[in-house]
Amino acid sequence: xxxxxxxxxxxxxxxxxxxxxxxxxxxxxxxxxxxxxxxxxxxxxxxxxxxxxxxxxxxxxxxxxxxxxxxxxxxxxxxxxxxxxxxxxxxxxxxxxxxxxxxxxxxxxxxxxxxxxxxxxxxxxxxxxxxxxxxxxxxxxxxxxxxxxxxxxxxxxxxxxxxxxxxxxxxxxxxxxxxxxxxxxxxxxxxxxxxxxxxxxxxxxxxxxxxxxxxxxxxxxxxxxxxxxxxxxxxxxxxxxxxxxxxxxxxxxxxxxxxxxxxxxxxxxxxxxxxxxxxxxxxxxxxxxxxxxxxxxxxxxxxxxxxxxxxxxxxxxxxxxxxxxxxxxxxxxxxxxxxxxxxxxxxxxxxxxxxxxxxxxxxxxxxxxxxxxxxxxxxxxxxxxxxxxxxxxxxxxxxxxxxxxxxxxxxxxxxxxxxxxxxxxxxxxxxxxxxxxxxxxxxxxxxxxxxxxxxxxxxxxxxxxxxxxxxxxxxxxxxxxxxxxxxxxxxxxxxxxxx
Amino acid sequence: xxxxxxxxxxxxxxxxxxxxxxxxxxxxxxxxxxxxxxxxxxxxxxxxxxxxxxxxxxxxxxxxxxxxxxxxxxxxxxxxxxxxxxxxxxxxxxxxxxxxxxxxxxxxxxxxxxxxxxxxxxxxxxxxxxxxxxxxxxxxxxxxxxxxxxxxxxxxxxxxxxxxxxxxxxxxxxxxxxxxxxxxxxxxxxxxxxxxxxxx
Numbered sequence: 001x002x003x004x005x006x007x008x009x010x011x012x013x014x015x016x017x018x019x020x021x022x023x024x025x026x027x028x029x030x031x032x033x034x035x036x037x038x039x040x041x042x043x044x045x046x047x048x049x050x051x052x053x054x055x056x057x058x059x060x061x062x063x064x065x066x067x068x069x070x071x072x073x074x075x076x077x078x079x080x081x082x083x084x085x086x087x088x089x090x091x092x093x094x095x096x097x098x099x100x101x102x103x104x105x106x107x108x109x110x111x112x113x114x115x116x117x118x119x120x121x122x123x124x125x126x127x128x129x130x131x132x133x134x135x136x137x138x139x140x141x142x143x144x145x146x147x148x149x150x151x152x153x154x155x156x157x158x159x160x161x162x163x164x165x166x167x168x169x170x171x172x173x174x175x176x177x178x179x180x181x182x183x184x185x186x187x188x189x190x191x192x193x194x195x196x197x198x199x200x201x202x203x204x205x206x207x208x209x210x211x212x213x214x215x216x217x218x219x220x221x222x223x224x225x226x227x228x229x230x231x232x233x234x235x236x237x238x239x240x241x242x243x244x245x246x247x248x249x250x251x252x253x254x255x256x257x258x259x260x261x262x263x264x265x266x267x268x269x270x271x272x273x274x275x276x277x278x279x280x281x282x283x284x285x286x287x288x289x290x291x292x293x294x295x296x297x298x299x300x301x302x303x304x305x306x307x308x309x310x311x312x313x314x315x316x317x318x319x320x321x322x323x324x325x326x327x328x329x330x331x332x333x334x335x336x337x338x339x340x341x342x343x344x345x346x347x348x349x350x351x352x353x354x355x356x357x358x359x360x361x362x363x364x365x366x367x368x369x370x371x372x373x374x375x376x377x378x379x380x381x382x383x384x385x386x387x388x389x390x391x392x393x394x395x396x397x398x399x400x401x402x403x404x405x406x407x408x409x410x411x412x413x414x415x416x417x418x419x420x421x422x423x424x425x426x427x428x429x430x431x432x433x434x435x436x437x438x439x440x441x442x443x444x445x446x447x448x449x450x451x452x453x454x455x456x457x458x459x460x461x462x463x464x465x466x467x468x469x470x471x472x473x474x475x476x477x478x479x480x481x482x483x484x485x486x487x488x489x490x491x492x493x494x495x496x497x498x499x
Numbered sequence: 500x501x502x503x504x505x506x507x508x509x510x511x512x513x514x515x516x517x518x519x520x521x522x523x524x525x526x527x528x529x530x531x532x533x534x535x536x537x538x539x540x541x542x543x544x545x546x547x548x549x550x551x552x553x554x555x556x557x558x559x560x561x562x563x564x565x566x567x568x569x570x571x572x573x574x575x576x577x578x579x580x581x582x583x584x585x586x587x588x589x590x591x592x593x594x595x596x597x598x599x600x601x602x603x604x605x606x607x608x609x610x611x612x613x614x615x616x617x618x619x620x621x622x623x624x625x626x627x628x629x630x631x632x633x634x635x636x637x638x639x640x641x642x643x644x645x646x647x648x649x650x651x652x653x654x655x656x657x658x659x660x661x662x663x664x665x666x667x668x669x670x671x672x673x674x675x676x677x678x679x680x681x682x683x684x685x686x687x688x689x690x691x692x693x694x695x696x697x698x699x
Contacts, residue, residue: 459533
């Protein structure tokens with residue numbers, strides 16, 4: 001089997017000293033920010049992007065990936081012990097997990113969440129390994145028109161599934177594409193919207209946008225809210241599950257893995273949506289559904305398995321098609337481009353070390369996280385005692401140094417300030433920043449494919465409907481947009497988002 | 500009336516930005532659908548954005564009420580004052596010497612002055628101090644070195660949190676800790692190309 005040989009190669013790459021070390025660093029940072037409310041994976045990864053500049057591409061991506069799935073593990077710890085979700089993806093875990101902790105089963109809830117996450121991570125990693133090369137083969141037959149439609153579909157779905165109003169999310173996507181227009185036109189070399197500023201000729205800095213809107217704006221918003229930190233009152237207790245708990249948790253983990261894997265691949269999906277989806281499912285189908293609200297183990301096992309599965313499978317569209325499924329993946333595209341790698345179907349062939357090494361390291365990272373989280377739980381709980389008033393100046397100086405060192409230019413720092421204000425304003429107007437980031441990353445690629453497709457078709461826009469792949473993408477996009485106009489579905493989504 | 504003030508602001512913002520974009524786009528040749536020029540995609544994008552802004556604005560009259568946070572007189576006043584003071588500082592700064600005339604330092608001074616002015620209003624204090632702290636970093640870094648820039652950033656950002664103002668010793672401890680940490684990570688380990696100590 002080719003895949004097995006490739007995976008063996010991947011493990012050889014992932015087991016090198018540097019890659020192991022940075023997978024561990026990523027997993028540790030991920031767990032830490034997962035535990036800490038107020039800083040999420042998007043802000044952290046954008047903060048660390050400039051630092052990865054000097055690393056080999058594979059090592060950089062392995063570390064950044066570790067942060068993303070590490071955060072899924074860490075987020076559940078505080079959700080269960082303190083009723084305080086460290087990440088959005090662990091909001092639903094608080095519902096049953098904290099109840100279990102109150103019933104004296106905190107240890108069991110933590111164990112379920114870690115073991116469920118590990119199992120789901122393993123399955124999802126195998127899925128990535130198996131489907132990656134296959135999808136890549138399909139993607140190689142894509143023409144420019146198909147690519148354009150695929151990206152359009154990605155943008156539509158990411159807007160439809162975003163929190164809040166679909167209409168405003170679509171507008172944010174378009175705004176992101178508009179911001180991506182700034183810079184030198186690839187085909188004619190003409191400067192567009194640069195106002196004669198030389199720093200803008202390569203476009204608005206991706207790190208400035210991400211760090212400003214997610215990192216800095218979030219600091220300001222967190223400071224506005226009065227600090228709500230409760231002290232750990234519950235005892236962790238035994239980490240072992242009873243036979244009865246095993247029997248109930250196992251099917252929930254299996255269901256959560258499936259739901260998470262599917263929702264992770266969808267553009268705009270990702271860990272948070274997967275956890276909500278799995279929770280809704282458990283409440284409907286699990287045997288313990290009458291126990292919900294009193295500390296049902298299914299309500300921990302399902303969502304926790306789902307959010308970790310989704311964190312892994314959301315790499316599939318990125319690695320095979322070069323299309324980011326969510327804001328974290330948009331940052332990964334940024335990281336790859338900084339490294340001089342164009343994400344897309346050719347990556348599997350051109351960068352086998354990166355592709356297979358990343359997959360192998362995901363599994364190794366999950367194994368590390370199991371160890372990091374279960375025996376060392378006490379250490380992470382201690383971390384919560386660092387008050388935010390000491391945390392935010394640290395985040396701020398890291399952001400400043402990081403954004404400056406990208407180009408050694410203070411211009412980027414001022415740009416970040418502007419995007420921080422913009423991000424703050426968007427939050428006050430209930431405009432979601434995540435779709436903007438995805439539009440910003442995909443915009444330039446879409447323009448290129450649009451121009452190529454129209455050149456090939458001699459200016460006939462019907463090409464988008466004549467090619468079957470392209471036409472079906474557009475049809476799915478239209479259905480997704482249309483479906484959200486239906487009041488029933490919209491209410492369902494709102495309920496799911498509100499948890 | 501069920502006015503959604505947030506959506507009215509959002510829709511107006513989208514429309515205005517699209518209008519500016521379309522106006523700026525007049526400099527770029529459109530080309531034809533077959534051979535698109537540099538202005539074709541911007542034209543499409545900004546028209547779509549204007550349309551979406553219009554729809555957001557239209558719906559805003561029905562899906563409310565969702566009012567904006569009320570601005571006090573002081574907040575509106577300091578915002579206007581901050582913009583004016585910042586612009587003046589930006590234009591006047593180059594007079595004060597070579598440093599203020601070079602690269603982006605003049606605009607940095609302008610932004611810093613503006614952000615500090617809006618801090619007089621309680622509602623702007625957080626955003627004002629945090630943004631001002633970043634401007635201090637950018638202004639101090641190249642001449643003053645990393646250490647001085649960090650001290651400035653940490654002290655200004657600490658002003659945003661009332662508890663820090665009552666306990667200056669905590670800020671001192673945090674500053675020393677962060678200086679050591681940043682030196683270890685960025686200079687010792689990552690060796691970024693930046694001056695550590697003041698350059699004269």
